[in-house]
Amino acid sequence: MIKMASKPGSSFGCYVISITLVHLFIIASIVSLGTCQSVLNESSTSDDDDDTPKAFFIFGDSTVDAGNNNYIDTVPDNKANYKPYGQNGYFQEPTGRFSEGRVIVDFIGEYAELPLIPAFLQPDADYSNGVNFASGGAGVLPETNQAMVIDLPTQLSHFEEVRESLSEKLGEKKAKELISEAVYFISIGSNDYMGGYLGSPKMQQSYNPEQYVGMVIGNLTQAIQVLYERGARNFGFLSLSPLGCLPALRALNSESNEGGCLEAASALAQAHNHALSGVLKSLQEILEGFKYSNSNFYDWLQDRINNPTNYGFKDGMNACCGSGPYRGVFTCGGMKEVKDYKLCENVDDYVWWDSFHPTEKIHHQFAKALWNGPQTLVGPYNLHRLFAKTKVLRDLTIADLVDTTNSGVPLVDTSEL
Ligand SMILES: *[C@@H]1O[C@H](CO)[C@@H](O)[C@H](O)[C@H]1NC(C)=O
Numbered sequence: 001m002i003k004m005a006s007k008p009g010s011s012f013g014c015y016v017i018s019i020t021l022v023h024l025f026i027i028a029s030i031v032s033l034g035t036c037q038s039v040l041n042e043s044s045t046s047d048d049d050d051d052t053p054k055a056f057f058i059f060g061d062s063t064v065d066a067g068n069n070n071y072i073d074t075v076p077d078n079k080a081n082y083k084p085y086g087q088n089g090y091f092q093e094p095t096g097r098f099s100e101g102r103v104i105v106d107f108i109g110e111y112a113e114l115p116l117i118p119a120f121l122q123p124d125a126d127y128s129n130g131v132n133f134a135s136g137g138a139g140v141l142p143e144t145n146q147a148m149v150i151d152l153p154t155q156l157s158h159f160e161e162v163r164e165s166l167s168e169k170l171g172e173k174k175a176k177e178l179i180s181e182a183v184y185f186i187s188i189g190s191n192d193y194m195g196g197y198l199g200s201p202k203m204q205q206s207y208n209p210e211q212y213v214g215m216v217i218g219n220l221t222q223a224i225q226v227l228y229e230r231g232a233r234n235f236g237f238l239s240l241s242p243l244g245c246l247p248a249l250r251a252l253n254s255e256s257n258e259g260g261c262l263e264a265a266s267a268l269a270q271a272h273n274h275a276l277s278g279v280l281k282s283l284q285e286i287l288e289g290f291k292y293s294n295s296n297f298y299d300w301l302q303d304r305i306n307n308p309t310n311y312g313f314k315d316g317m318n319a320c321c322g323s324g325p326y327r328g329v330f331t332c333g334g335m336k337e338v339k340d341y342k343l344c345e346n347v348d349d350y351v352w353w354d355s356f357h358p359t360e361k362i363h364h365q366f367a368k369a370l371w372n373g374p375q376t377l378v379g380p381y382n383l384h385r386l387f388a389k390t391k392v393l394r395d396l397t398i399a400d401l402v403d404t405t406n407s408g409v410p411l412v413d414t415s416e417l
Contacts, residue, residue, distance in 0.1 A: 054387060055130035055178050056109055056117050057162075059155050059223075060187035062136030062357060063238060064105045067096030069136045071121035074148045076335040078137040084321060084343055085333060088360060098136055100320075100347050101360040104238065105132065105185060107367030112183075112387045120158050127166060130182060133158050137195075140188055140220045143203070144196035152188060152223055163230060179231040180289075183386050186224070187238035192216045193268040194243060209268060217275045221283070228287055234386045235292040236370065237276065240269035241358075242302045247319040248355035251328025273298055284380075293381045295370055300377060304351050304362070313361070314349035322355045330355040 058064050062080070070081045079096065080086075086094035088101040096119070097103045109117050118125035120133045135150035142151045150158070167175040197203050197212050207215065224235065243249060244262035253262040273296065280292050308316035321332035323341045331341040332354040344350060353359040358366075369377055372384045 054112060054114060055128070055182035056105070056112060056114055056185065057130045057159060057182055057232075058105050058117060058132040058134055058185045058187075059152065059159075060134040060185075060238075061138045061149075061189075061191055062098040062134075063187045063190070064103055064132065064185070065096060065098065065119070065134040065136040066103070066105070066117065066132040067119040068121045068132070068134060068150060070096040070119070072135070072150060074137070076333075077330060078135075078145070078148055079335070080136065080333075082333045082335055088347065090360075096136075098357040099353050099360045099363055102363060103360075104187070104363045104367045104370070107364055108185070108371060108383055111367070111371045111384070120162070127162050128169075131162055134187070137191055138188060139192035139196050140216045140223070141192050141196060144192045149191075152219070156223060156226055159227070160230070176231060180233050182232065183234045183236055183383065184227055184232045185236040185238070186220075189216060189220070189240050189272050190243055190269070193240075193265060193272065194249070197268065198265055209271065213268065213271045213275055216272060217279060220276065221279050224283065228283075228290060233289045233291060234381075235280075235290070236383050236386060237280070237292065237294045238366070238370070239273045239276070239295045239297045242266045242298055242305065243269045245302065245305050246356050247317070247322065247326040247328035247352050248330055249328070250317070251325040251355070270298060291381055291386060293370065293378055293383050293386050295373075295378045297366065297369075297377070300369070301351075301358075301362075308351060311365075312348075313351050316351040318350070319352040319355050320344035320347050320350040320359065321353060326355075327352075328355045 058066075062078075065080075067081065069079050080098045081094045081096040083094055084100065086097065086099075086101060090101040091097075097106075105117065109115075114129045117130050117132050118127075120131050125131060133150070133155040135155070137145040137149040138151055138155070139145065139149075140152050142153055144151070163175070163179060166178060169175075170178065192212075193216075197207075197209075203212065227235075242261060244253070244264065244266035246265075249262040249265050250260070253260060277294055277296075280294050284290055284292065304311045304313060305316035308314055317326060319327035319332070321327065321341060321343050323329045323331045323338065327342060329338065330336070331338045332343075334341050347353065347359050348361050350359050351362055370383050372382050
């Protein structure tokens with residue numbers, strides 16, 4: 001994924017990052033000045049046409065990359081197509097996924113009864129049920145790990161290619177239907193804050209944290225807007241994790257704070273999450289037919305990090321694979337300068353697979369929660385409802401109302417998710 005170029009200044013953690021709703025409305029209004037209304041409704045043909053395959057399009061970074069980086073010229077940090085990645089044997093060999101097996105979108109695809117969604121750059125990839133454009137190390141901003149990743153604007157242009165090829169293959173009408181019924185999953189932002197900001201003295205000089213978060217959110221909002229203009233309607237988002245508690249960032253912090261989490265990084269993630277929730281609420285007001293599923297996994301993951309045994313883990317602090325303090329030195333696989341690394345015995349005891357990425361078990365729990373988790377964690381739609389083809393299933397049901405009664409206490413036991 002990324003390497004921190006330098007240790008960030010500790011004074012940084014003192015900033016209070018707050019992006020007001022007013023800002024967000026401004027951002028949302030500016031980006032909505034495009035021609036979004038013009039393509040509206042053209043594609044609202046029969047909701048029940050079951051000949052059109054369901055599709056799942058994925059954008060983002062190493063949290064969801066299914067192997068695109070195998071095909072680009074980049075540094076070993078941004079690749080995962082060597083052992084022990086993929087060691088659990090679910091796939092025959094390392095695939096480029098940054099885990100010991102599957103990642104979140106593999107599980108979601110399975111719940112949606114789709115075949116495995118291929119990486120866009122995989123030769124002969126079949127796009128009929130969607131495609132995965134994500135690239136390990138990528139950020140929202142093109143400056144993040146520039147020239148070493150497929151950045152978000154490029155991922156969007158790849159989507160445009162796929163959209164055109166679907167039109168040729170299925171015909172205009174069917175392709176439009178597929179595009180508007182598909183689910184678009186976006187998991188990106190961590191690299192903008194880690195390498196892109198905390199690892200970049202230049203960025204820190206040019207922008208204060210609040211300005212920087214505003215810039216990332218502004219660009220992410222534009223990306224959502226571009227997809228919407230091209231006919232996308234159903235969006236899913238994975239919130240950012242407590243970034244400062246990744247083994248890699250904890251290790252950076254090991255001398256100063258006896259191995260506590262790097263608060264500056266977590267604060268940025270939290271500010272990003274708050275800002276994105278605000279933007280999504282505004283977009284829902286502005287863009288007709290825009291539906292989304294946002295998640296709040298920040299506290300969810302923090303709780304597993306702090307209290308691993310409550311959730312079937314033994315270790316929430318150290319990585320399974322890596323070296324140095326917390327195995328936070330990103331050496332897993334020995335493909336970089338440092339060839340030595342340690343590997344744990346039982347991956348399922350761990351929250352963290354390598355210095356930056358969670359284990360398959362966490363990905364699995366994430367996916368279950370996104371699929372049908374309670375509204376305290378995922379909303380306003382969960383992915384199950386976003387994937388539902390008929391209007392009846394998508395609209396609120398009595399069960400949903402029951403879920404939100406009892407003053408926000410979820411009826412579903414969230415610890416199971
Ligand atoms: C998008 O990011 C660029 C830097 O890459 C920045 O100059 C621009 O202002 C950002 N756009 C928005 C809408 O925030």
